[in-house]
Amino acid sequence: MIQGIVYTSNTGNTEKYAKHLGEKLSLPVYTLEDAKRSMGKGTPIIYLGWIMASGIKGYKDAQKNFCVRMVCAVGMGQTGTQQKEIREKNQIPASIEVFTLQGGFDMQRLRGINRFMMNMVSKTMTKSIEEKTDRTPEDEDMLDLLKNGGSRVSLEHLAEPIRWYEQNESREK
Numbered sequence: 001m002i003q004g005i006v007y008t009s010n011t012g013n014t015e016k017y018a019k020h021l022g023e024k025l026s027l028p029v030y031t032l033e034d035a036k037r038s039m040g041k042g043t044p045i046i047y048l049g050w051i052m053a054s055g056i057k058g059y060k061d062a063q064k065n066f067c068v069r070m071v072c073a074v075g076m077g078q079t080g081t082q083q084k085e086i087r088e089k090n091q092i093p094a095s096i097e098v099f100t101l102q103g104g105f106d107m108q109r110l111r112g113i114n115r116f117m118m119n120m121v122s123k124t125m126t127k128s129i130e131e132k133t134d135r136t137p138e139d140e141d142m143l144d145l146l147k148n149g150g151s152r153v154s155l156e157h158l159a160e161p162i163r164w165y166e167q168n169e170s171r172e173k
């Protein structure tokens, strides 16, 4: 039975999702560091981490310490996209459920190497989307995020993870 929600966030989007999910599922919410102090090794958890160059921050550490039952990877892309790539890149076994959630982007809140990397990446991404003649609404949304920053965190994006939990876990309670 899942005992808690554990997260790693850099600019706050993943933290917001973790707290929303904790509230909805009535589970305690911890940062990864707090969780390592508060919960025993192997405790079943849901893990949320932000996506950096397709890797899920903190996932390996979380897996080493806990029994991860579901992973929510928070990135810039649309909710529900990139799930296959994220699973493969992070070598997440089939026994663990994976969801992707759209977080946000805020250059002003980035520091050091993260800011440096996103400065380059965002310019390349902006240019390639601007050059497209058949831009989709998702492209327009990404362009807006890249140019103006913002958060796309919303409870609606958590519908699938909540459904998964209700179908697989809540009846064990």
Ligand SMILES: Cc1cc2nc3c(=O)[nH]c(=O)nc-3n(C[C@H](O)[C@H](O)[C@H](O)COP(=O)(O)O)c2cc1C
Pocket: 008, 009, 010, 011, 012, 013, 014, 015, 050, 051, 052, 053, 054, 055, 074, 075, 076, 077, 102, 103, 104, 105, 106, 110, 113, 114, 115, 117, 118
């Ligand atoms: C260095 C860096 C690399 C990133 N790489 C990706 C990526 O590969 N895919 C993606 O969807 N988002 C990527 N992002 C965007 C973050 O995952 C996104 O801003 C997320 O909402 C951050 O979560 P947080 O606010 O909890 O820190 C990257 C951000 C940074 C700073």
